[in-house]
Amino acid sequence: MDNAVKQIKEIIEKNLPSEVEITSIELEGPEVAIYTKNPRSFFENENYVAKLAYELKKRVNVRSDKSLLINQEEAKKIVEGIVPQDAGIREIYFDEAFSEVVIEAMKPGLVIGKSGSTSKEIILKTGWVPNILRAPTSDSNTLRGIRHHLHKYSAERRKILQATAKHIYRELPEQLNNRGWIKLDALGGFREVGRSCVLIATANTKVMLDCGINVASNDDPYPYLDSLNFPLSELDAVIISHAHLDHSGFLPYLFKLGYRGPVYCTAPTRDLMTLLQFDSIDVLVKEGRTPPYSEADVKEMVKYCIPRDYREVTDIAPDMRLTLHNAAHILGSASVHLHIGEGAHNFVYSADMKYGFTRLFDNLDMHYPRLETLLIESTYGGRNDIHPLRQESEERIVKIIRETVLNKGNVLIPVFAVGRGQEIMLVLEDAYRRGMLEAKVYIDGMTKEASAIHTAYPEYLRNTVQRRVLQNDSPFTSQLFQVAPEASERAALLAEGGAIIVASSGMLTGGPSLRYFYQMAEDPKNCMIFVGYQGEGALGRKLQGGIKMLPVPAGNGRVKALNVNMRVETVEGFSGHSDRLQLMNYIRMLKPMPKRILVDHGEKETTIDFSRSVAMKFRINTTAPRNLDSVRLR
Ligand SMILES: [Zn+2]
Ligand SMILES: [Zn+2]
Numbered sequence: 168m169d170n171a172v173k174q175i176k177e178i179i180e181k182n183l184p185s186e187v188e189i190t191s192i193e194l195e196g197p198e199v200a201i202y203t204k205n206p207r208s209f210f211e212n213e214n215y216v217a218k219l220a221y222e223l224k225k226r227v228n229v230r231s232d233k234s235l236l237i238n239q240e241e242a243k244k245i246v247e248g249i250v251p252q253d254a255g256i257r258e259i260y261f262d263e264a265f266s267e268v269v270i271e272a273m274k275p276g277l278v279i280g281k282s283g284s285t286s287k288e289i290i291l292k293t294g295w296v297p298n299i300l301r302a303p304t305s306d307s308n309t310l311r312g313i314r315h316h317l318h319k320y321s322a323e324r325r326k327i328l329q330a331t332a333k334h335i336y337r338e339l340p341e342q343l344n345n346r347g348w349i350k351l352d353a354l355g356g357f358r359e360v361g362r363s364c365v366l367i368a369t370a371n372t373k374v375m376l377d378c379g380i381n382v383a384s385n386d387d388p389y390p391y392l393d394s395l396n397f398p399l400s401e402l403d404a405v406i407i408s409h410a411h412l413d414h415s416g417f418l419p420y421l422f423k424l425g426y427r428g429p430v431y432c433t434a435p436t437r438d439l440m441t442l443l444q445f446d447s448i449d450v451l452v453k454e455g456r457t458p459p460y461s462e463a464d465v466k467e468m469v470k471y472c473i474p475r476d477y478r479e480v481t482d483i484a485p486d487m488r489l490t491l492h493n494a495a496h497i498l499g500s501a502s503v504h505l506h507i508g509e510g511a512h513n514f515v516y517s518a519d520m521k522y523g524f525t526r527l528f529d530n531l532d533m534h535y536p537r538l539e540t541l542l543i544e545s546t547y548g549g550r551n552d553i554h555p556l557r558q559e560s561e562e563r564i565v566k567i568i569r570e571t572v573l574n575k576g577n578v579l580i581p582v583f584a585v586g587r588g589q590e591i592m593l594v595l596e597d598a599y600r601r602g603m604l605e606a607k608v609y610i611d612g613m614t615k616e617a618s619a620i621h622t623a624y625p626e627y628l629r630n631t632v633q634r635r636v637l638q639n640d641s642p643f644t645s646q647l648f649q650v651a652p653e654a655s656e657r658a659a660l661l662a663e664g665g666a667i668i669v670a671s672s673g674m675l676t677g678g679p680s681l682r683y684f685y686q687m688a689e690d691p692k693n694c695m696i697f698v699g700y701q702g703e704g705a706l707g708r709k710l711q712g713g714i715k716m717l718p719v720p721a722g723n724g725r726v727k728a729l730n731v732n733m734r735v736e737t738v739e740g741f742s743g744h745s746d747r748l749q750l751m752n753y754i755r756m757l758k759p760m761p762k763r764i765l766v767d768h769g770e771k772e773t774t775i776d777f778s779r780s781v782a783m784k785f786r787i788n789t790t791a792p793r794n795l796d797s798v799r800l801r
Contacts, residue, residue, distance in 0.1 A: 171336035175199060178222050183215060184208075190232045194332030195325065196429060196473050197481045198226040202266075206231050206294075210287045224480060228296075230266040235294035242268060242293035249288050254278050257302045261295065264321040268295035271314070273639070275299045300623075304641045307619035309442045313469055320470050327471060331429045334403065339371050339485050346370050349512050349801040351542075351765070353792045355379065355390030358771040360546055360702055361413045364390035365516065365767075367800075369508060372484040373397065375405045376503055376516050380416035380459075382447075382676050383702030389417055389459070391795055392424075399426040403484045407432040408518030409500035410439035410585055412447055419444055419464035427471065431481065431489055434474035435499030435624045439585050439617060441469055446584070446613055450677045477501065477532070492532035494520035496743045497586035498621050498628075504535055512801045513537040515761070519544055519768065522745045522753040524557050526593040527621075528629055534758045540800050541761040543754070545769030545791075546700055546744040548777030553746055560740030564591075565598045567696060567736055568667060572606045575664035576692030576734075581680035581707060584671035586743045587699040588614035589621055589643065591669060593632070594741070596642045604647070609660075611651040611670040611679040618643035651679070661686055661693075674705035681706070685719055685729065693733040698741045703770060710735050750777070754785060764789040765798060 176192050179201065183189065188204035199219075209215050209229050220227045236242075239261045246259055246268060255273030262269055268289065272278050278299045279286050286297045303310055317324065349369050356363030361381025367374045381388040399421060407415050407430060418430065418440070432440070444465045451458040475481055475491050483489045486508045491501035496519040503516040515538055520531055547554070554560070571578050582588040592614075598604040610618070621628065622643060625636040635642055651668065652660050660666055670680040687693040701708040709717070710731065721727040739746075745753060754764070764787050766778040778791040792798055 170338060175223060179219060182219055182222060187215075188232075193329065194336065195228070195328035196331040197335060197483065198228060198328075199223060200228045200230055200265075202230050202232050204232045204235065206235070206290050206296075210283075210291075225482075226479075230296055231290065231294040233266065236266060237293050237295075242295055245292050246270065246289055246297075249285060249292070250278050255302070260318060262298065262318060262321045264325040265298070266294070266296055267298040268293065269298045269300065269314075269318065271300045271302050273302050273304075275301050301625070302623065303619045304622040304636060304639060305615075305619045305644050307616055307623070309445070309616055310438055310620055310623055313438055313441055316466060316469055324470055328473070331473070334428070335482050335484060337485060347508055347511055347801060348799065349507055349514075351792075351798045351800055352394075353767070353794050353796045353798070354392065354394065355794060356413065357767045357792050357794045357796070358769070358774050359794070360700070360768055360770060362388060362390045362417065363408075363414045363518075363768060364392075364417070365542065366395070367505060367507075367514065369486055372403050372487050373401055374403055374483065374487060374505070377408055377414040377518070378405060378416075378418040378421060379411070379413040381702070382412055382416070382672070383674055383705040383708075389420075392417075392421075394795055399424055402426060402428055403487075404428055404489075405430045406483075406489060406503055407436055407440065408503055408516065409494070409497055410436050410443055411497065411519065411583065412443050414518065415440035416444065416447060417459070419460040419468050422467045422471075423460045423464045429483070430468060430472045431475055431483060431491075432472060433476065433491060433499035433501060433627070435620065435627055436501070437469065437472040437474055438620050438623075439498060441465060442613070442616060442620065443585065446678075450672075454677060480506075492535075493529060494518055495522075495525055495528040495531035496520050498527070498589070498624060502532065504538075506537070508801075510537065512539050514540045514800065515542070517541065517543045517753075519546070519744060520753070521743050522749040525590060525743070526597075526629065527590055527632060528627070533753070533756050538757070538759050538761045540763045540765065541754075541757070542765045542767060543750065544744065545750065545766050545774050545777040547742065547746045548750050548766070548769050549747060549773040550776060552773075553748060554739045554742065557740055560738050561594050561598075564594065564696060564698070564738045564741075565603050567694060567738070568604065568606070571692070571694040571734070572665045572667070574692055576690070576694055577661050577664060577687060578667045579680065579683050579687055579693065579695045580667070580669045580698060581673050581675055581684075581695070582614060582669055582671060583673035583699055584613035585617045587673060587741060588669060588671065589618055590741055590743070591698055592618065592648065593642055595667070595669075596645045596647055599645065599647045606665050606667050608648050608667045608669060609651040610648050611668070613671045613678070614669060615648075615650065654682070657683070657686060664692065673699045674701050674707040675710070676702075676705050676707075688729055688731045688733050691732040691734070695733055695735050697735075697737040700742065700744065711737055747777070751781070751784065754781060760785075761787065763787065766791040
């Protein structure tokens with residue numbers, strides 16, 4: 168630690184003149200905080216921070232020395248006076264541990280001001296450095312809960328970040344340092360979809376990529392953490408690619424077991440996975456089952472999250488550097504690039520990714536500075552997994568909905584609350600604006616909440632959607648979308664006919680979509696449309712397969728037979744995953760071409776076949792490891 172810190176301090180001192188009056192330099196996780204008695208000197212020479220960030224290859228946070236901070240009440244009044252009304256401030260509170268004033272506003276740009284002028288004025292007049300957060304366009308309990316939680320524990324968070332920094336910059340023992348082996352352990356999500364979990368290890372460092380559960384499996388849903396032959400305290404970091412439970416659903420359990428290290432992910436991933444984890448606890452409790460972890464474990468996890476932006480290079484261990492890249496799968500979803508051992512090996516974990524058009528996101532990242540091994544998903548890597556063109560899919564879903572509604576039936580669209588939910592909302596909203604859709608669309612709670620979180624991160628959305636959110640014309644809050652009725656009012660709504668219901672969960676494994684299904688299945692006028700992946704063993708998959716009768720709970724522990732008379736349709740093409748052609752094209756277009764490819768996240772036959780086809784087509788060493796296999800990367 169001492170050496171690295173000394174070096175960082177030297178660079179800072181060399182690049183700053185003495186009038187800056189630095190009172191302390193601290194490492195906060197992978198970032199640097201500089202406390203100064205003269206913040207004005209930083210603003211008069213704008214490029215100090217940029218120059219330092221470039222030299223250090225780190226985020227640099229300038230904070231005022233504690234002696235400059237004025238009384239909070241007074242500071243709040245000054246902030247309110249300086250920031251224009253139009254900014255729409257929702258909340259102002261103070262974070263003493265970081266000398267920050269947190270300002271949540273509808274228009275953060277107006278709190279920053281032209282070239283940062285408003286922010287600077289706040290610092291000069293109050294000493295407090297603004298930490299500006301965007302308010303969602305509609306209220307989100309999850310977001311508010313997380314932001315308040317982080318505030319409440321900010322002193323503890325600062326300690327966590329300092330401890331993390333100590334660990335990142337620790338000195339390595341001489342002998343071990345030079346051996347240079349790297350290996351991958353397959354802990355879950357290999358030759359299957361669900362419970363994704365990978366361990367990357369060197370002689371010095373152990374990093375876990377994803378820690379998911381298989382929501383479609385009741386008897387074996389968890390990754391093979393029991394095969395780890397070291398205590399969790401030796402794990403350097405966990406990296407979460409995206410919020411879906413098959414990638415994040417078991418993470419709180421690590422905290423239950425005592426893991427207390429950093430979790431790297433994008434900010435939207437932190438918020439969305441918290442939402443999904445809380446919901447999964449809720450669903451299990453309602454079904455009378457015991458969740459593997461509690462809300463307290465989730466809250467503990469949130470404290471340890473270190474949000475990273477796309478393409479931001481971050482030191483996470485003495486021999487490992489992390490960069491997250493846009494994977495265009497769901498909000499904040501990332502492919503993970505690891506630069507290992509001074510560049511001795513470069514590893515990319517594609518995670519779930521979409522190489523194709525989506526209404527929500529920009530095209531995924533295809534260029535990496537260096538790349539030796541690629542671990543790629545293969546959900547739709549099978550020979551027959553060729554999806555129709557997006558436009559055809561959109562026309563088809565609108566057509567099915569119109570037919571059903573005309574016939575006084577109701578439509579149920581089971582969706583993953585995060586991802587497909589929003590993509591389908593955009594499709595329906597577009598049809599509505601073109602006059603193709605008049606029916607009312609009911610969105611159940613979780614999808615609505617997830618959509619609200621989308622509006623707090625417009626920078627992660629495609630330009631067209633981003634612009635609408637920024638202009639307070641968010642498609643997610645269109646008048647087309649109604650809040651789903653209370654359970655007691657559902658029957659009346661369905662009896663009327665003509666309702667479109669967008670409900671989670673996407674595979675009918677529990678939650679509102681299942682309850683609607685029970686109520687709608689027997690009426691042949693109704694229609695259910697699947698738009699996402701249906702896992703092996705999930706009810707959704709069985710219904711796609713054409714089962715016509717199934718036993719359902721009838722209360723008091725009794726069971727009755729439910730006849731499935733409703734129309735059941737599948738419209739492919741909305742998937743957040745690439746189909747076979749897109750996966751192949753992704754590999755073809757990837758720069759640079761990897762030397763070796765490993766395949767995961769697909770059903771057994773699919774993974775094996777896809778791996779063989781890739782090997783033949785590209786003449787690259789390609790394999791589909793099994794769970795519990797170890798692969799030597801170097
Ligand atoms: Zn996913
Ligand atoms: Zn997945």
